[in-house]
Amino acid sequence: MNFIDNPRKLRGFEKNIRVEKVSRRSILKGLGVTGGFVLAAPVMSRQALAYETGAGKMPHGVVVDPRVFVSVAPDGIVTIVGHRSEMGTGVRTSLPLIVAEEMEADWSRVKVQQAHGDEVKFGNQDTDGSRSTRHYLIPMRQIGASARTMLEQAAAKRWGVPATEVKAVNHEVVHSASGRKLGFGELAADAAKESVPSIEGLKLKDPKDFRYLGKGQIGIVDLHDITTGKARYGADVRLPGMKYAVIARPPVTGGKLVKFEPDAALKVPGVEKVMQVRGWPWPSKFQPLGGVAVIARNTGAAIKGRDALKLTWDDGPNGKYESAAYRKELEEASRKPGLVLRQEGDADAALKGADKVIVGEYYIPHLAHVSMEPPVAVADVKGDKAEIWAPVQSPGGTREDVAKTLGIPEANVTVNVTLLGGGFGRKSKCDFALEAALLSKELGAPVKVQWTREDDIHNGFLHTVSVERIEAGLDKSGKVIAWRHRSVAPSIASTFAAGTVHQAPFEIGMGLVDMPFEIANISCENPEAAAHTRIGWFRSVSNIPRAFAVQSMVGEIAQATGRDQKETLLALIGSPRIVKPAVKDLWNYGEPLDSYPIDTARLRKVVELVAEKGEWGRKVSKGHGLGIAVHRSFVSYIATIVEAAVDEKGKLTVPRVDTAIDCGTYVNPERIASQIEGAAIMGLSIAKYGEITFKDGKVQQKNYDDFQVIRMDESPVVTNVYIVPPGPDTPPSGVGEPGVPPFAPALINAIFAATGKRIRSLPIGKQLEA
Amino acid sequence: MIKVKINGQEQSWDGDPDLPLLWFLRDEAGLTGTKFGCGQALCGACTVIVDKQAVRACITSVNDVAGREVTTIEGLHPTGDHPVQKAWRQVNVPQCGFCQAGQIMQAAALLMDNPKPSHDQIRESMAGNICRCGCYQRIENAVHLASTGV
Numbered sequence: 001m002n003f004i005d006n007p008r009k010l011r012g013f014e015k016n017i018r019v020e021k022v023s024r025r026s027i028l029k030g031l032g033v034t035g036g037f038v039l040a041a042p043v044m045s046r047q048a049l050a051y052e053t054g055a056g057k058m059p060h061g062v063v064v065d066p067r068v069f070v071s072v073a074p075d076g077i078v079t080i081v082g083h084r085s086e087m088g089t090g091v092r093t094s095l096p097l098i099v100a101e102e103m104e105a106d107w108s109r110v111k112v113q114q115a116h117g118d119e120v121k122f123g124n125q126d127t128d129g130s131r132s133t134r135h136y137l138i139p140m141r142q143i144g145a146s147a148r149t150m151l152e153q154a155a156a157k158r159w160g161v162p163a164t165e166v167k168a169v170n171h172e173v174v175h176s177a178s179g180r181k182l183g184f185g186e187l188a189a190d191a192a193k194e195s196v197p198s199i200e201g202l203k204l205k206d207p208k209d210f211r212y213l214g215k216g217q218i219g220i221v222d223l224h225d226i227t228t229g230k231a232r233y234g235a236d237v238r239l240p241g242m243k244y245a246v247i248a249r250p251p252v253t254g255g256k257l258v259k260f261e262p263d264a265a266l267k268v269p270g271v272e273k274v275m276q277v278r279g280w281p282w283p284s285k286f287q288p289l290g291g292v293a294v295i296a297r298n299t300g301a302a303i304k305g306r307d308a309l310k311l312t313w314d315d316g317p318n319g320k321y322e323s324a325a326y327r328k329e330l331e332e333a334s335r336k337p338g339l340v341l342r343q344e345g346d347a348d349a350a351l352k353g354a355d356k357v358i359v360g361e362y363y364i365p366h367l368a369h370v371s372m373e374p375p376v377a378v379a380d381v382k383g384d385k386a387e388i389w390a391p392v393q394s395p396g397g398t399r400e401d402v403a404k405t406l407g408i409p410e411a412n413v414t415v416n417v418t419l420l421g422g423g424f425g426r427k428s429k430c431d432f433a434l435e436a437a438l439l440s441k442e443l444g445a446p447v448k449v450q451w452t453r454e455d456d457i458h459n460g461f462l463h464t465v466s467v468e469r470i471e472a473g474l475d476k477s478g479k480v481i482a483w484r485h486r487s488v489a490p491s492i493a494s495t496f497a498a499g500t501v502h503q504a505p506f507e508i509g510m511g512l513v514d515m516p517f518e519i520a521n522i523s524c525e526n527p528e529a530a531a532h533t534r535i536g537w538f539r540s541v542s543n544i545p546r547a548f549a550v551q552s553m554v555g556e557i558a559q560a561t562g563r564d565q566k567e568t569l570l571a572l573i574g575s576p577r578i579v580k581p582a583v584k585d586l587w588n589y590g591e592p593l594d595s596y597p598i599d600t601a602r603l604r605k606v607v608e609l610v611a612e613k614g615e616w617g618r619k620v621s622k623g624h625g626l627g628i629a630v631h632r633s634f635v636s637y638i639a640t641i642v643e644a645a646v647d648e649k650g651k652l653t654v655p656r657v658d659t660a661i662d663c664g665t666y667v668n669p670e671r672i673a674s675q676i677e678g679a680a681i682m683g684l685s686i687a688k689y690g691e692i693t694f695k696d697g698k699v700q701q702k703n704y705d706d707f708q709v710i711r712m713d714e715s716p717v718v719t720n721v722y723i724v725p726p727g728p729d730t731p732p733s734g735v736g737e738p739g740v741p742p743f744a745p746a747l748i749n750a751i752f753a754a755t756g757k758r759i760r761s762l763p764i765g766k767q768l769e770a
Numbered sequence: 771m772i773k774v775k776i777n778g779q780e781q782s783w784d785g786d787p788d789l790p791l792l793w794f795l796r797d798e799a800g801l802t803g804t805k806f807g808c809g810q811a812l813c814g815a816c817t818v819i820v821d822k823q824a825v826r827a828c829i830t831s832v833n834d835v836a837g838r839e840v841t842t843i844e845g846l847h848p849t850g851d852h853p854v855q856k857a858w859r860q861v862n863v864p865q866c867g868f869c870q871a872g873q874i875m876q877a878a879a880l881l882m883d884n885p886k887p888s889h890d891q892i893r894e895s896m897a898g899n900i901c902r903c904g905c906y907q908r909i910e911n912a913v914h915l916a917s918t919g920v
Contacts (some may be wrong), residue, residue: 088866088903219862226867227858228850229803229843233868237801245798269786274908300793301786303809371813372807372868372902421805422902452809606880674865674905681904704900712896715906 002005019357026257043698050729054590055135055151058126060119064139066147066196068121070099076171076185078105083115083395084136085127086222087371087423089736090671093220094133094138098667099211101146102205103151103447105184106171117415118394128428128537129589129633130734137732145202147191155182160181199561216670224418234376234391234418239446242378245439246302246450247277248309249291249459252697253533254282254316260292261310268308270301278438282316283534286401286429289459292462299450310471315697323533323693326465330488330529334469338486338527339502342513342583345521345587347473350482350664354473357482358560360553362470364545366692367463367538368707373421374456379436380446384408390433391420394639394766398430405434406441424565425537429461454702456528461536462692464489473521478561480572482521487512489545490531491671492513501528503542509587510633511546511741516598518574525535543633544686551629551745555752565749566611573630576601588637595731603632605724606660607637613722614658623647624655625753630744634734637662637724640680642716644750650769654684654716654747659739662724662730673721676739680719683743685709691763772836776801783832792816792827795842803843803871806828807900814899817872817879818842824879843871846878854878857916865903873899877913886917891898 004199036560055062069081080099086092096112099105115122124135135581155173156163159180162301166175172183212218225231262274273297279290292309296302351357377390379402386406392398395415403410411621420427436449451459466489473482491507494500501510503526513524538544551569558568607630610616620626623645630639643656666672689708693700701707748759751768759767772783781799783789790809795801795818804827811826818827819841835872846852854877864870865885873896880887880895887895892913 086866088864090865219859220864223859223862223864224850226864226870227855227874228846229801229871231867232802233805235796235806238800238802270789297785298789298793298797299806300789300797304786355849370902372813372866372900373805374807419868420866422866424902450806453810453813555831670862674862674908677907678865678904682902683907703810704808705810709900710904710906711897711900712906712910715893715904719907730819 019749021259025411036547051595051731052592053135053595053731054592055124055139055237057590058124058135060124062135062139063123064142064152064199066143069143070103070147072184072188072191074182074185074188076109077111078109078184079111079113081115082112082124082488083125085125085417085420085423087127087393087420087427088118089675090109090130090668091127091132092222093218094667094671095136097212097218098137098140099144099147101210102141103148104168104170107212107218108156109171114417116417117399119232119396125394125396126428127423128425130736130738131536133732134635134734137665137667141204142199142202145204146197149197150191150194151184151187153194154187158182158190178189199439205233213667214669218668232418233373233421234378234389235373235448235450237378237389237418237448239378239380242445242446242448243272243295243448244297244299244302245293245295245447246299246306246452247291247293247435248306248311249289249455251458252313252318252626254318255437256314256316257291258312258313258314262403264310265294265305268301268305269304270297274305274309275442278712283498286431286434287405288431288435288438295443303452318531318532319697321694321697322651323365323640323695326532327467330465330467331361333488333527333529334467334486336527338488338525340523340525341508342524342581344582347482347484347521347523349522351471351484354482355476356474356560358472358474358551358553358556360556360760362468362549362552363767364466364547365690365762366465366469366688367686368692369424369426369538370453370456370459370704370707370709371422371424371426374453375426375447375451377431377433377436377735378446378448379433379440381406381437381440385412386437387414387416388433388437389416389426389572390430391418392430392433393420393428394430396496398433401430401434402437404436424539426460428460428537453704454710457692457701458699461495461534463538463544464492464535464542466545468545470549470553472553472557472563474557478563480517480519480557482515483519484523484525485512485515485549486525487546488527488529489542490529490535492535492537494531495534495536501530502526505585505587507542509589510542511550511631512542513581513583514586514598514632516579516600516603516632517549517572532697539682540624540633540737540740543631544744547631547741548744549630551742552748552760554728555627555745555749556758559752559758566607566616569607569628569630570604573603573607574598576604589734591635596733598632602637602662603630604637605635606662607695609722609724610639610641610658610660612721613660616641621645621752625750625755627746627749627750627751627753630741631741633738633741636735636738638734638738638742640746642743642746642750644754644769646754652688652751652764652768653714657716657719658722659719660722661735661739663735664730665726666723666732669723672723672735675735677719679739680716680743681710683740684716684747687744687747687762687764689763689765772832774832774835774837775839777842787833790828791818791830791832792834795827798821801842801844805868805871807869813869814876815869815872817875817899819875819879822879822882824876824894843875845873852878853916853920854881854913856920857912859919861908861912861915863908863912865905866889869899869901873909874899877916880913881917887913889914
C-alpha cells in the first residue's frame, strides 16, 4: 500500500492556469514554428511562498502531490521519485533529499526512483537552464510536508489523539505524552487513505531543524553503483533480440544523401543490414539529419560496416561554410551599427567626446559538448506503441517528439530516462532517440543507435561562434563614461526557423543587455549573422562569450589606467543597487525580476569574498599572475580569481583557482563545490583548446586528439570554492552552469598580469609561444 | 574459437577475431561497466586490466587477449571494496560517473605498479583518462587516499 494508490482529485490544486512554454523547447512557439502548444497545468498556490519563480510558466508547470512523488512500503522503505535527469549535477539526490528532509524520512531508508517522461504527471522535466533546485526547492518541501502530515494524521487516528499532539521524527511518528511510537512502514496503509492536505495549511520545517539541507554530508545515490560499474547509462540498456546500429549522416548541415553502395559493408562479419534513415530539411529542430544505418549484431561490427560504406552526398547550401572567412564577416559586422537593444544616454556622443577610447574585439569560436557518453538511445517500437531508453535532458520533450515523428499518440510513448554520461545541453536535443525510434519501427525489433565520438563532433548542435566588440570611453580621471557592446553571433533560433539573423531574447539576456555596470551612456547592439550549421545550447550558453568580452575589457581598462583589476571592477559595478536596464521585456532566465533582480550588492559581495579568501594581491612567483572576473548568470553571482603561470617557452599552467558563488538558499554545498571545480576545468578547456572549425561546410575536428579538453596533468592544482551564506528566504538560483563564464576572462587577465600579453581570441592555443 | 578469461570466467568467441575487446565485453558478454568514449584510445573510458596492465579495450582486439586474463570494473573486487573504490566513495569523486570505471581501473593498475605514487606521478599516470565533468582534483585526492590507506 502506498501513497500512489487510487489517485483522486487533489485538494488545494484546483486552480488550473494556462501556461506558456518558456523552456528551451518552448522556442518552437515563440518563433511561430508549429509544434508548440499550450496546456493547462496544476500549479501550487502562491500564497505560501516567500518568493515566486518561473516554474509555473514551464511546460506543464509544477505538480505538488505526495501521491505522485512518495510511496511508503510496509517495511518502512520510502521511495521518492526523482523527476529530473541526472547528468552529474547531483539532482537525482538533491531533490529527493529535500522531500526526505521535510517528511522526516531517514535517508538510509530512502530509495530514489527515476521518473519516466510524463510531464502531466510529474510537472516539467526539462533538466536545463540550471533550474532544478531553483524551481523545485519549495515544491519538494511541500510534497515532503504533505506526506509527513498524512503520516501524522494516520498515527493520531490510530491512537485517538489530536493530530497536534503527534510529530514525525526520523522515520517514525511519536506521541510524546504517552511515549507511543509507530514507524512509517506501520502507518503506510492508513496514511494512504488520508486526504492530501491543502498547501496553505502546510507547516514547513524551521530551517534550524534541518538534518540534511545545507549540510553537504550526503553522497549521491548512485555513488556505489558508479564505482562498481553497475550504474546504467543509455548504452547499457540491453533488450532481448536487440540490434546494434550506427548511422552515416550528412557531413554538411543541410546536406542530403545522393546514393550509397552497401555491398562492402554487408560483407563485414556481424553486419546484418544496411538501410536508409529518414532526414528532415534544415533547419530541422531536433529531428534526425538522415543518412544510412548499418545494423549489426554488435556495435563493433556496425562501426566496421559503416567504414566500408560508399556514400555520395549533396552538400546543399552550407557546403562553402569556412571558419576563417566567417570570422571576417562577423568582425566586419561588429564594426558597423546593429540592431539597438539597450540604449541609455548617448554612447555615440560620449565616445566621441571621451578622453580615451579602449576598443576590444573578442573572438570565441564554435565549441562541441563532447560529454564522455556520446549520444545513444534504445527504442522498441511495436505497432502504435513505442518504448525508449535514453540519456535525455528533456524526457517530456522526447516523448512529444517521438510521438510526432512516429505519428502515434503521446500516451503510447514511454520514455525511460537512464543516467546521462554528461549532458551540457547536448542531450536537451533528442535527435538520437528519434533515430532509434525510426529504425526500430522499420526493423520491427529493438534497436540501439550508438553515436561515435566522430559523429558527436561532426553532427552535433554546436555552441555558437561570436565576435564581441566593446568600446569603452574614459574621461580624464579614468572613469568609464561610455560603453558600446556589439555582439555578432548566429542564434540558436536558427536551428528552429530559417532566415534567423538576430539573437533571441534569451541569448541577448545572457550578459549583453543585462550588463550591470554603472555607466551613464550605454549602447548594446546586435548586428546580423546567419547560421551555417546547427547551433544549440552549450553549458552557460551566450554567457561564455559575453563574460569573456566584458570581463576582459575590465582588465583592459585596469591596464590602460594603471589601476588594480579588482578596484577597477568594483568601480564599474558601482553603488549597491538594483539594475534596471532600459530593455523591453528583459529576459531574466525565465524568472520574475521581483524575486531575482540584478543586484549589484550581491555582485560586489562575491568579488569581495573571493578577493579576501583568494588572497587577492598576494605576492606570486616570477612568471605568475593573478586575474579576476565576475559574472551574473542563471540568476546566480560568481567571481573567480585565477593564478596563471607561463614559462619561458609559453607553457601555461594554473596553480590555483578561487571561486565565490552566491546561489541563494542551497541544498547540497558539497555538490555545489563539485560543480564549480568542474566548471574551472571546462573553463580552462574552452580557454586553452576549445575550437571547432569548418572547411567546405564540414567540421575539421574528429575526436579528443584534435578537439582537446583538459586532462589531469594540466588541470588546476587546486580549486577552492566559497559559498555565500544565504539570507532568510533568499531564493535559490543556478549552480550547474554559472561557474563556467568567469573562468576564461579571469585566466586571460591573469595571463596579462604574468606576461603583459593580452589575448582577445580564444582558444589560447599557441598564442603564448615565442 | 578464441578463449579468454574475463573476471575469472572462461569465455569463448567464434566471431570476428579483430572485434575490439570493448564491444565483445559490452555487447557479447554483457559486461557494460566498461564504457565507450572515443574508440581511439584517447579518453580511457574503456580501461580494463589485462594481466597486470591497464589497457584500452577499444583498440585491443579479442584476439589480442586470447589466453590472457581480463579484469573489468565488475571483477575488480567481489563486493566493490577495492581500496580505490572505497577511496572514490569517501572523496565523493564522480559527477556524471561515466568515465569513472575507466579512471578506477587505471588507478588500480597504477597502484599495483607503484603503491605510493607522488601527486605529480598521479597527475602524470592518470592523464590518459579524460573526465569532461572535471573531477580531476577529487580523482587525484582519491588515488592518494587509496595509496595511503582508506
